[in-house]
Structures are given as C-alpha cells and as structure tokens.
Amino acid sequence: MRPIQAAYPAARFRRVRRTDALRRLTQEHTLSVNDLIWPVFVRDGDGVTEPVASMPGVNRLSIDNVVRAAERAAGLGIPAICLFPYTDPAKKTEACEEAWNPENLANRAIRAIKAAVPEIAVMTDVALDPYNANGHDGIVRDGVILNDETVEALVRMSLAQAEAGADILGPSDMMDGRIGAMRAALESAGHKDVTIMSYSAKYASAFYGPFRDAVGASGALKGDKKTYQMNAANSDEALRLIERDLREGADMVMVKPGMPYLDICQRVKSTFGVPTYAYQVSGEYAMIKAAAQNGWIDGEKVMLESLMAFRRAGCDGVLTYFAPEVATILGARG
Ligand code: PBG
Secondary structure, eight states: OOOOOOOTTTOOGGGGGSSHHHHHHTOOOOOOGGGEEEEEEEESSSSOEEEOTTSTTOEEEEHHHHHHHHHHHHHHTOOEEEEEEOOOGGGOBSSOGGGGOTTSHHHHHHHHHHHHOTTSEEEEEEOSGGGBTTOOSSEEETTEEEHHHHHHHHHHHHHHHHHHTOSEEEEOSOOTTHHHHHHHHHHHTTOTTOEEEEEEEEBOOGGGHHHHHHTTOTTTOOSOSTTTSBOTTOSHHHHHHHHHHHHHTOSEEEEESSGGGHHHHHHHHHHHOSOEEEEEOHHHHHHHHHHHHTTSSOHHHHHHHHHHHHHHTTOSEEEETTHHHHHHHHHHHO
C-alpha cells in the first residue's frame, strides 16, 4: 500500500518532525522491554563473576549469580533469559555425552532459575558445541559432521532440558530434521507445551568470534561450520529453511546474526507472518562496545538505534547482550 501524497509545497514532510510530540505521534515502531531476550553465560563455581574479555560488560556467572541475574531481569520486565554453558574442557568428548546429562551446568541452571524466578521464561541452546571435544555443533566422524547421529543426540539433549523445566528450546545446530525429531520426542514424553524457537536461518558467520571465546569453544574448533551453517550469500534458502522448520513444529523462528541480515528478517516476517526473532550476536555487541569505549560513537544511542532496526525489519523480539542495559533505560523513561 502506497499513501497518496500531495506535492510540495502542499506536502512538507518536515511538518510532522517539528516537535517531539508530533514525532512521537507519527512514530511507526516501538522498542519495549517485551522485545528482549537476554543471553547469559554460565560456568561452574560459587560466587563467580568472570568477565569475557572480548565482550565488555558481559560475564560468565556461576549458577548462584545466574539466579540473581534472572531475578534482576525479571524485575526489569525482561520476558526471557537464554543460557549458554561454559563447559569444563575435561567434560568435552567426541560423543558429547555431557550434553544430555541431567546434572550438566545448563540443566542445573534451568532448575535453579525456575525454582527462584518461575515467571521468567528460560530458553536453552540445543547444539553440541559446548560439549564437543572438536568444538562442532554436531558429532564428527572422519572429519564429517554426521546429521542423523547428531539429531539423535539433540533429541536426548532436548528431553533433558525440557525435564529440567526449560520453557523455550533453541536448536542452533542447523542439522536437517531436528525440529521434527525434537517435536515428536517432546510430544511422546509429555512435554507438549515446551516451545521451540528454531535458529532456522543461521549463517556461517565471523560475527560469532567473541561468543566462542565466552563459551571456550574457539580453541577446540577444528575447521569451520560451513557444511551446516548457511552461506552468507544466500537469501531464498533462508525462506525454505524457515518453511521447513515451521512444518516440523517450530513455534518461533530466528535469523542469526542480526544487523547484517535485516533483509532476511524482513523477508521472513513478510512471507510467513510468524513470531520472528533476530540474534544480535557477540560480534555485533563487541563492535558497538569497542567503538563506544574509544569514544568514537555514542554507545547508548547506537545500541537503541540498532535494536529499533530489528523492530522496523519486522522482528517480534531480539536476543541481545544489551538486554539489561536497554531495559534499564526503557524503564527509566517509563
Ligand atoms: C552454537 C552457538 C553459537 C552462537 C549461539 N549458539 C556459535 C556458533 O554457531 O559457532 C553464537 C552467538 C553469538 O555470537 O553471540 N551453537
């Protein structure tokens, strides 16, 4: 739809930009605390807050501190928190058994948060990389990432997370058929209401660098993830993956990374009209923080502008390391 406009001087577009009141009245999109999902890094120990060097302001937290962070997030009105474990290298194996250990770090953190802050939605990452001796999201044999064997492992992992009380499972592995397999297993195990947010259009991206440091996977990773994550040059393929995941039982879909892939977000939302999310990933966060620390940009304004861009592109929400900072600012504005 194209609105009919008079020509200049009958039409002066600056009229509606003249005052703050008029700008607010004609504003098309909004950013609210309801749009935020906060990714947090969990590690072993007690009372631990360990800074992630490549992500200023982001820490690895022990479970007691993760619970405190979840309380704070809930207090700020953030609807969901997403857990990423930093696993002890001694627990990483080729078969990735730690991934479905009911007592692994992620599952203990889920239970602790759900016991203390039941109102916040807990999202998990379903992928083998934190538990894999070679850093890949799937099981590797003779240098090949095995699809179907990985899906079986992911199903076990999903069931353990659902059992621990996860509200949203986030498969970020990019194997084929995992959504259908997870959905069927959840249904038959009685976890009919567990939601799946599929990392449907996840690109093989250099923007994940700081994250791999944060979860301790960069040292372990052999090679790259191009045989399962998407080619940055592709766009139609993203729509096929989204459609496939929706048919297999995903409730929500995600595009990742975020800012360099806003065109994909827009196509997904306008094509399918389903709950659509973007992941503003570690490298995007790091770039904004680094430039702000150097005094080269106004960090707070750039952060808010970057998040509004996701809303404009049609996203219903954003996974962002800025979540508590943004929520604090939005809360103070009332
Ligand atoms: C791994 C996973 C990654 C991220 C989320 N889940 C990294 C990867 O695929 O290598 C990246 C998040 C970020 O960079 O903030 N399954």
